[in-house]
Amino acid sequence: MDISNRVKTLTPSTTLAITAKAKELKNEGYDVIGLGAGEPDFNTPNYILEAAKNAMMNGMTKYTPAGGVAELKQAILNKFSRDNNLIYTPNEVIVTTGAKHALYSLFQVILNDGDEVIIPSPYWVSYPEQVKLAGGNPVIVDALEENKFKITPEQLETSITKNTKALIINSPSNPTGMMYDEDELKRLGEICLEYGLLIISDEIYEKLIYTDDQHVSIAQLSPELKEQTVVINGLSKSHAMTGWRIGYAAGPEKIIKAMTNLASHSTSNPTSIAQYAAIAAYEEDVDSTIEMRKVFTERLHTLYDLLEDIPGITCLKPKGAFYLFPNATEAVKNNGFSSVDEWVAALLAEEKVAIVPGSGFGAQNNIRLSYATSMEQLVEAAKRIKRFVLHHQS
Structure with missing residues (x-):
């Protein structure tokens, strides 16, 4: 039995595909840094967890x-x-x-x-x-x-x-x-x-x-x-x-x-x-995002500055969300790759850094990096990306 025509038109989620590949490599024992995540790396605040627990105990099921x-x-x-x-x-x-x-x-x-x-x-x-x-x-x-x-x-x-x-x-x-x-x-x-x-x-x-x-x-x-x-x-x-x-x-x-x-x-x-x-x-929320915003702000500035130091990568500084969306055109060209997608795949294979190619977002020349991970991981990821770019420099 065949599937419906409407589903045949779908393009698989690029972000989920990258995340799945990164997890696969991690399960194989590799030290993978994933910068594809579209979610905060904080746990849900305790007062919300307590409300859920109370709802369950009070039969709100x-x-x-x-x-x-x-x-x-x-x-x-x-x-x-x-x-x-x-x-x-x-x-x-x-x-x-x-x-x-x-x-x-x-x-x-x-x-x-x-x-x-x-x-x-x-x-x-x-x-x-x-x-x-x-x-x-x-x-x-x-x-x-x-x-x-x-x-x-x-x-x-x-x-x-x-x-x-x-x-x-x-x-x-x-x-x-x-x-x-x-x-x-x-x-x-x-x-x-x-x-x-x-x-x-x-x-x-x-x-x-x-x-x-x-x-x-x-x-x-x-x-x-x-x-x-x-x-x-x-x-x-x-x-x-x-x-x-x-x-x-x-x-x-x-x-x-x-x-x-x-x-x-x-x-x-x-x-x-x-x-x-x-x-x-x-x-009950006064502003549960205060701490998140503080941490994300520090990560944004740090990762942005590190990316600015990588040859062939330029980036507009974002104002919100938790992503950077650099243009990697020159880096891809200078590294001898035919497309950003190919460059991203090689980066994951060689340096075990998972980022999302911009093609999934309708931007062929860009890459998306999520800074919803620890500062230590972000600094190491930038170090690996720079090493990769310099190694492939033509």
Whole structure:
């Protein structure tokens, strides 16, 4: 029996493939440094663990409403009001099995065959694949390095056709760590309003910013933009809860209702225990990311400086998330490799450093390094990369 055509179009996740290869080498006894991880290397805070334990002991282990328990929805509403100056009702919020599932469900309910979604490149690896799974067509727009990996209003407008349904904005960005400022968001928002495009604002990294820049949600800029935006967020990055799989979406009630109906026939509900842990994360949280931000800031500066010292590698300094996205064009050329992918594979084979080629993010000349690992590992990784580059220097 053959598999479905829709699944045949999928491109496997580059990040997961690199992570799997690194684990395989580790299991064989090699000293592998993995810089591919897309998750904080901190454990979930203790007060959240205690809330999960209490939920289990108190019998909170049954089915819940498909769109999430009322208490968690209220905690999310409070979070939006407190952090983003956004006011939603419970019917405008759905709790999902991770932010990735929120995106997947959203595409399933808004797209018909042939609908187009504009995706700035570099992009998170799952955006185009999820659009394709919903019958849509991803329209990739190159956010140029000289514009700090952000698309311009002119680029957006020239990419719009009669089939365009939505625009994705990811700020801070995975993989670049770059952010759109308020003025840039306003200008993009004006075009979306003019053409009636839905804005999908992925804000999963909003708490992980290492400069004085403030996170701005495009939905908070005007009532009109709020009505035309679906905000995607979750607790995976902000509270080191990647494995708990709790995300959420907030937006127009019609869309949220459709997503909830879909959930009732797919996941039934997000895990009950994880939901009660998430309530504590938002209700008891003063700012659990303070220590993470401090550590990530130190790692960012250190790794950035070390990469700057490697011949043929240039890098824009990111403002958020926990990735560096250097351009390795010259290093690859000088080392005698035909592509970044080939260079990355050789680096793993020879120096046992696992990084992700930019091709998986729509950027053939770049590499992604996660600094969600110890300072010791980052320093050693940079040392190995430099040794590799110098060894292959032509």
